[in-house]
Amino acid sequence: MFKSLTDGKLLANGKVLPCLGYGTWRTPDGDVCINGVRTALTLGYRHIDTAQIYDNENGVGVGIKNSGVKREDIFLTTKVWNTHQGYDSTMRAFEDSLKKLKTDYVDLYLVHWPVAKDFKSTYPSKMLDTYRALEELYEGGVAKAIGVCNFLPHHLKSLLDNCNIKPMVDQIELHVGYHQQETVNFCRENGIVLEAWSPICKGTGFDNEIVQEISKDIDKTPAQIFIRWCLQKEFTPLPKSVTPSRISENMEVFDFNLTPKQMSALDSIKEIGQLGSHPDDCNF
Numbered sequence: 085m086f087k088s089l090t091d092g093k094l095l096a097n098g099k100v101l102p103c104l105g106y107g108t109w110r111t112p113d114g115d116v117c118i119n120g121v122r123t124a125l126t127l128g129y130r131h132i133d134t135a136q137i138y139d140n141e142n143g144v145g146v147g148i149k150n151s152g153v154k155r156e157d158i159f160l161t162t163k164v165w166n167t168h169q170g171y172d173s174t175m176r177a178f179e180d181s182l183k184k185l186k187t188d189y190v191d192l193y194l195v196h197w198p199v200a201k202d203f204k205s206t207y208p209s210k211m212l213d214t215y216r217a218l219e220e221l222y223e224g225g226v227a228k229a230i231g232v233c234n235f236l237p238h239h240l241k242s243l244l245d246n247c248n249i250k251p252m253v254d255q256i257e258l259h260v261g262y263h264q265q266e267t268v269n270f271c272r273e274n275g276i277v278l279e280a281w282s283p284i285c286k287g288t289g290f291d292n293e294i295v296q297e298i299s300k301d302i303d304k305t306p307a308q309i310f311i312r313w314c315l316q317k318e319f320t321p322l323p324k325s326v327t328p329s330r331i332s333e334n335m336e337v338f339d340f341n342l343t344p345k346q347m348s349a350l351d352s353i354k355e356i357g358q359l360g361s362h363p364d365d366c367n368f
């Protein structure tokens with residue numbers, strides 16, 4: 085079991101994906117993002133998750149510089165957005181991301197969604213062209229690992245049938261109340277490491293009775309319980325916060341264990357459910 089922020093899952097490239105990341109979706113670029121990233125790194129986070137569409141790669145890059153933490157000690161992820169799918173536009177998007185992030189490589193580059201709204205009629209060929217660009221970036225050493233987000237087993241099958249380098253990661257919506265068991269099983273059978281987005285249910289579900297009871301019993305907050313549930317499932321949670329006290333709270337999750345009984349009770353929660361879009365039904 086993971087003992088600290090820098091423990092993690094071994095990826096197919098032989099590198100370690102730190103078991104807890106700092107999410108940045110909806111973090112506005114500029115001071116909020118710079119301060120959030122700097123705070124997270126100063127506190128000890130070593131894994132930052134951003135994306136082209138978050139429009140905050142500049143702030144992430146400055147936050148990294150301002151933190152004083154060495155680039156090589158940070159695991160940095162970004163993603164190509166749907167409108168940039170295709171071989172050439174992915175290559176351009178990647179260059180642009182590197183410039184904004186003020187770095188010459190990323191640790192993980194991901195395809196953000198399998199079926200982009202504009203390319204529904206050319207699925208899967210557009211997605212496969214996009215992934216071919218990722219393979220080249222990996223072979224060129226500028227993307228140290230590559231993978232996907234929001235791919236369900238049928239998307240993964242069509243990718244696995246046509247790629248040369250298997251995706252190393254699938255970043256999907258995963259949290260208490262939304263388990264995606266079929267995708268989890270498929271990824272595990274195929275050596276694909278799972279990352280969990282919205283691991284604290286976007287700040288909802290805290291008042292659930294079961295969560296409240298465990299929280300009182302072990303004196304941990306609902307957010308910490310949600311993050312710990314992900315860690316014990318070996319999903320890599322990427323909690324997002326721009327609030328310094330919460331950034332700190334969300335990493336204080338290595339000094340307790342949820343018992344099998346508490347894990348089962350959390351597993352039984354049905355009421356939270358899917359919070360984001362379904363990958364086959366994206367209108368973006």
Ligand SMILES: NC(=O)c1ccc[n+]([C@@H]2O[C@H](COP(=O)([O-])OP(=O)(O)OC[C@H]3O[C@@H](n4cnc5c(N)ncnc54)[C@H](OP(=O)(O)O)[C@@H]3O)[C@@H](O)[C@H]2O)c1
Nearest residue numbers: 107108109281282283284285286287307323324325326327
């Ligand atoms: N690949 C994808 O398609 C995809 C999709 C969604 C998300 N993601 C990634 O996953 C990350 C996390 O997902 P998410 O941002 O949707 O949701 P999340 O991390 O589950 O929740 C974030 C929300 O919870 C609040 N919060 C954070 N810590 C808290 C705490 N300790 N107590 C109470 N509230 C707390 C935050 O508020 P404050 O910031 O105001 O503190 C924010 O409103 C994203 O930031 C992004 O990096 C990826």
